Amino acid sequence: MSRSGNPYDNAVMERINGTLKDEFLLGETFSDILAVKKTAKRAITTYNEKRPHLSLMYKTPSYIYKNSIENQIA
Numbered sequence: 001m002s003r004s005g006n007p008y009d010n011a012v013m014e015r016i017n018g019t020l021k022d023e024f025l026l027g028e029t030f031s032d033i034l035a036v037k038k039t040a041k042r043a044i045t046t047y048n049e050k051r052p053h054l055s056l057m058y059k060t061p062s063y064i065y066k067n068s069i070e071n072q073i074a
Helices: 008-024 033-050 061-073
Strands: none
Touching (some): 008 033, 033 061
8 A cells, every 4th residue: 555665654554544443443344345335435524524633733634625725726
């Protein structure tokens, strides 16, 4: 998942995977692939649109992205 020759990429991926497993129960065993897809989609939506991030001054990634696009257009 990381770029060749860049060991720091893996730390970011491990952090994201840990958050998904711990906060959104994606480390659990699921009965079928549909349940996995639904849970993953819900987790990603929550992570990006509803969960405030300390590193983003308690804003969501979607809020930051939307405002950066609007600032580029203006």
